[in-house]
Amino acid sequence: MSNVLCPDTTPLPPTGLIIKPGSVTVPSLLKQAGYVTGVVGKWHLGLGKTPTDYNGEVKPGPLEIGFDYAWLLPATGDRVPCVWLENHRVVNLDPADPIKLDYDVKRGEPRSFVMGIPRIGEQVGGKAAYWKDDEIADVIAGKGVDFIAKNKDKPFFLYLATHDIHVPRVPHARFRGTSQAGVRGDSVHSFDWTVGRVMEALAANGLTEKTLIIVTSDNGGSLDTNGPDTVNSGTKETNNGHLHNGPLRASKGSIYEGGSRVPFIVRWPGHVVAGESGALLSFVDMLATFAALTGQTLPADAAPDSFNLLPALCGSDKVGRESLVIHGHVNDFLALRQGRWKYISPRGESKNVSKIYKSDGAETAQLFDLTDDIGEKKDVAAAHPELVAKMAASLKKIREDGWSRPK
Numbered sequence: 001m002s003n004v005l006c007p008d009t010t011p012l013p014p015t016g017l018i019i020k021p022g023s024v025t026v027p028s029l030l031k032q033a034g035y036v037t038g039v040v041g042k043w044h045l046g047l048g049k050t051p052t053d054y055n056g057e058v059k060p061g062p063l064e065i066g067f068d069y070a071w072l073l074p075a076t077g078d079r080v081p082c083v084w085l086e087n088h089r090v091v092n093l094d095p096a097d098p099i100k101l102d103y104d105v106k107r108g109e110p111r112s113f114v115m116g117i118p119r120i121g122e123q124v125g126g127k128a129a130y131w132k133d134d135e136i137a138d139v140i141a142g143k144g145v146d147f148i149a150k151n152k153d154k155p156f157f158l159y160l161a162t163h164d165i166h167v168p169r170v171p172h173a174r175f176r177g178t179s180q181a182g183v184r185g186d187s188v189h190s191f192d193w194t195v196g197r198v199m200e201a202l203a204a205n206g207l208t209e210k211t212l213i214i215v216t217s218d219n220g221g222s223l224d225t226n227g228p229d230t231v232n233s234g235t236k237e238t239n240n241g242h243l244h245n246g247p248l249r250a251s252k253g254s255i256y257e258g259g260s261r262v263p264f265i266v267r268w269p270g271h272v273v274a275g276e277s278g279a280l281l282s283f284v285d286m287l288a289t290f291a292a293l294t295g296q297t298l299p300a301d302a303a304p305d306s307f308n309l310l311p312a313l314c315g316s317d318k319v320g321r322e323s324l325v326i327h328g329h330v331n332d333f334l335a336l337r338q339g340r341w342k343y344i345s346p347r348g349e350s351k352n353v354s355k356i357y358k359s360d361g362a363e364t365a366q367l368f369d370l371t372d373d374i375g376e377k378k379d380v381a382a383a384h385p386e387l388v389a390k391m392a393a394s395l396k397k398i399r400e401d402g403w404s405r406p407k
Contacts, residue, residue: 016050021064024302028066033294038069041161079120083129099126133170141197152205164191168227182238217262222252255328279312279320304403336395340371343391
């Protein structure tokens, strides 16, 4: 059986690889079970050693944590270096034009522009290796399709991380003007096309009926004007009445549902019945779930917060997790979800709170009933003091234990 995932990945500052080689990961687990493993697309988990040197072998990286093949954007399109990386090497790098990076340069400063687009940091050198922003989706889709075709006769796992909706949004010309929501909407169309290419490749290789596909994201949507077309790239006005997070409150990075609640679409013919599930799950649960799927036992010291939710994926479990910890990554807020209830801890003391999210959260604890109030408009903490105290204690225990899954 093959497995394909198409999520985004988690942003973090430029750094060396943040996953320790030898750790139990989804690819290392599946590789142990006989799968060929590949990652194609946006990688923002660090590469090499800090500071990363892109002029020679860039390692450790995906190959050191369980992947057999990697074709990567080294981080995100809005930061340097603007080059492709295949396994341990920058593609088409001219040794006579080495890459030099300066991350003290802020996005929008004159030195931050690469190919006319403001990036985070400055890149000097590596011009022969530059990607073309409007071709990123085509390259990622093509490499994913190639991986499927090459490994069609073996069990394989493909982690395909698209870039389309991430800034800077530079969709190919064939997608420009195809939506009703400016460049951001056009980029969503580009993403849909990428998923379609993967589906077509599975069908062409006779794999549709035996492939588990998961399409999801790592965070809620956001509006951002970064890109060559700052007027149309992602403002409330150019979204033309289309809510980027539907009825959910706030956006990416927030402790509210708009920051963390995302689509999680599963297709597995013969195993998953079409329909909608209310089961509570987190993407971190995929490690324990895939262990169960492949008949493996996780080491006692691995996956501290991962639960086997295979029954939930297949529809026999309508509840999923009993609880889930949520983190607003731009500040010190933590929340606990239990069934219909969501408890948000009081404002933390972080000095790093982004101005964008300064109004996020509150000085006192909050409680929302998501069954009746998915938009988190009515704080009912005052009406349920005992529940607030109980959930606060549960969250405190999870933090102190540093572990939540059954051992």
